[in-house]
Amino acid sequence: MERFAFDSFDTFDPEMYDPSGAVDSSYFDPEMYDDEDGYDLPNGYGQQMPRQTTKRRIRQQPLAQIDIVLDNSAMTSGSVTTVELFNYLRSNTIITNSAYSSTAGTFRASTFDNLQLRATPATGQILSDALLIYWNAAGDLVYSKTEGTTSAVGTVICKISCPQVPFRVLHEATRNNLLWIEKIRMSVTTDAQIDNPINIFKNTFLGGTKSNQIAPRSEFKPNQFQSKIVDVNVKTAIDAETGFSYKLNSQEKVTMSLFFRFIRGNESMVGAEF
Numbered sequence: 001m002e003r004f005a006f007d008s009f010d011t012f013d014p015e016m017y018d019p020s021g022a023v024d025s026s027y028f029d030p031e032m033y034d035d036e037d038g039y040d041l042p043n044g045y046g047q048q049m050p051r052q053t054t055k056r057r058i059r060q061q062p063l064a065q066i067d068i069v070l071d072n073s074a075m076t077s078g079s080v081t082t083v084e085l086f087n088y089l090r091s092n093t094i095i096t097n098s099a100y101s102s103t104a105g106t107f108r109a110s111t112f113d114n115l116q117l118r119a120t121p122a123t124g125q126i127l128s129d130a131l132l133i134y135w136n137a138a139g140d141l142v143y144s145k146t147e148g149t150t151s152a153v154g155t156v157i158c159k160i161s162c163p164q165v166p167f168r169v170l171h172e173a174t175r176n177n178l179l180w181i182e183k184i185r186m187s188v189t190t191d192a193q194i195d196n197p198i199n200i201f202k203n204t205f206l207g208g209t210k211s212n213q214i215a216p217r218s219e220f221k222p223n224q225f226q227s228k229i230v231d232v233n234v235k236t237a238i239d240a241e242t243g244f245s246y247k248l249n250s251q252e253k254v255t256m257s258l259f260f261r262f263i264r265g266n267e268s269m270v271g272a273e274f
């Protein structure tokens with residue numbers, strides 16, 4: 001771009017402005033113009049042209065791997081927790097979403113109005129952490145089901161963490177960058193967890209939505225030796241408008257190993273699609 005924009009700027013080339021030179025050049029066709037009536041439409045104008053499709057192209061960034069641990073083992077029997085990963089712009093960490101609930105009710109985003117009781121006489125009192133979604137000091141995402149006692153937070157929680165980096169770092173990285181996921185390797189505690197689908201969704205900032213479900217069970221091989229590990233061959237882009245939702249059975253712990261390419265600022269995305 002710089003070469004075409006500036007390299008010849010300082011040098012005046014008269015051939016570029018000489019009409020006679022332009023006529024003699026191979027790229028100029030005088031038949032394209034009608035001297036009397038103006039511009040003639042080219043042959044074939046108005047005919048249906050074959051539609052060109054643009055495929056996603058990904059610059060070959062190094063393939064990285066990171067683990068996301070979804071730990072619902074502290075939840076009581078029968079308590080299914082629906083959690084969300086990513087979806088930065090409409091994350092349930094900042095906007096309460098009724099889709100994320102437990103048997104006790106809807107989890108609340110940890111916003112100021114959910115944290116402080118300002119009514120008289122309890123001005124400034126901290127509200128209950130029951131059914132609250134919040135980030136802890138370690139950068140883990142916590143779904144708290146019960147209220148903590150005194151100064152301690154609740155212990156009946158579902159926690160999302162990452163052994164390599166704080167999960168909050170990974171979540172924040174998708175604000176302006178993109179994770180192109182090549183594969184997810186899932187390790188589960190119980191066989192029943194494999195039946196829960198992964199819902200991949202996109203919420204545009206103007207409110208448009210679309211989603212697609214992936215069934216990990218369909219990726220399970222009949223002759224597979226490891227009964228609680230399954231490779232899900234999903235290829236999808238995670239950005240500020242895209243995320244996962246996933247149901248965790250009670251007393252379940254799932255590790256999602258993401259194999260992905262990290263792309264700064266979506267720099268190599270052409271015709272990106274969900």
